[in-house]
């Protein structure tokens with residue numbers, strides 16, 4: 001990793017990297033990729049990896065510690081204490097990700113957290129003028145064009161704040177990556193079970209995709225070559241598939257029969273009521289020609305990013321993997337029927 005910033009370290013020095021979100025999907029992939037770079041990197045530098053977590057005793061934190069990652073207890077929403085963490089570590093590189101999808105989280109909290117990270121970095125840089133870290137923020141594909149989607153808008157605001165506070169790159173250098181739909185969603189909420197998987201998207205909507213594995217590799221590549229990835233934005237995508245095409249890929253790779261079904265109308269109805277933002281995002285992604293240029297832009301990284309087929313081979317080990325986990329469909333159905341029944345009961349007895 002060439003050090004553009006704090007102190008003029010020469011090749012063979014030590015680079016300290018601080019990862020926010022290392023216990024999560026993207027951050028852990030960043031750590032994985034940095035571990036690879038630890039074995040071999042362009043500038044033959046020693047890489048020390050630090051990770052901030054609110055719980056340094058969690059299972060995931062323990063696992064990271066076992067991989068020679070230095071765990072630091074901290075909360076990014078607290079500017080003063082996070083600035084102190086920076087002061088102690090004096091990182092050359094910082095990766096951060098924000099999310100509304102945590103306990104007590106919301107889109108406005110996500111934005112506050114992102115601003116707090118930037119404020120802490122700014123404070124640290126102002127009091128340590130010799131140190132100029134390189135900061136990578138993971139936003140979301142098409143954050144600006146689709147900023148009307150609340151959790152895209154919050155990330156776009158963080159991007160702007162990161163840029164503004166860099167004071168034309170005098171305080172710190174920065175780069176924004178904008179990943180699209182995670183292939184890993186097929187191992188989480190859209191995981192095939194009993195040969196079927198479901199989701200909100202229409203079966204024939206094209207969707208740009210990237211694996212978190214490649215998000216990690218992309219971030220590590222930027223951190224190794226910060227001069228090439230400076231004060232800009234990279235939309236990050238590796239494949240473009242519909243859900244039906246994904247089903248065909250899963251089926252062919254493991255010689256089985258996997259099918260996609262859009263969730264039924266009553267579940268869609270519930271999503272619209274209870275997680276309206278997600279339903280709105282789905283509608284926008286369906287009409288918006290999502291991240292048209294992303295696959296081309298990502299070639300800049302010179303990495304062989306995994307296609308969905310390659311990712312499937314890597315992540316699903318046998319065709320049993322598409323069958324074993326229990327589908328949540330029954331659960332959603334029970335919730336749906338209970339709610340509709342409850343509403344019907346309420347109107348019948350109290351509103352008539």
Ligand SMILES: NC(=O)c1ccc[n+]([C@@H]2O[C@H](COP(=O)([O-])OP(=O)(O)OC[C@H]3O[C@@H](n4cnc5c(N)ncnc54)[C@H](OP(=O)(O)O)[C@@H]3O)[C@@H](O)[C@H]2O)c1
Pocket residue numbers: 020021022023024025026027052053054055074075076077097098099100101102113139140141151179180181182185
């Ligand atoms: N799924 C998709 O297709 C997709 C596509 C593009 C973008 N995104 C975006 O990706 C983001 C989620 O990324 P992810 O999946 O990597 O997240 P994740 O797996 O849910 O992990 C969240 C991480 O954030 C850390 N964190 C949260 N609040 C913190 C705080 N106050 N202080 C310190 N650390 C904190 C957590 O650490 P501790 O719990 O250990 O403290 C955890 O490591 C979302 O914003 C989403 O919109 C998702």
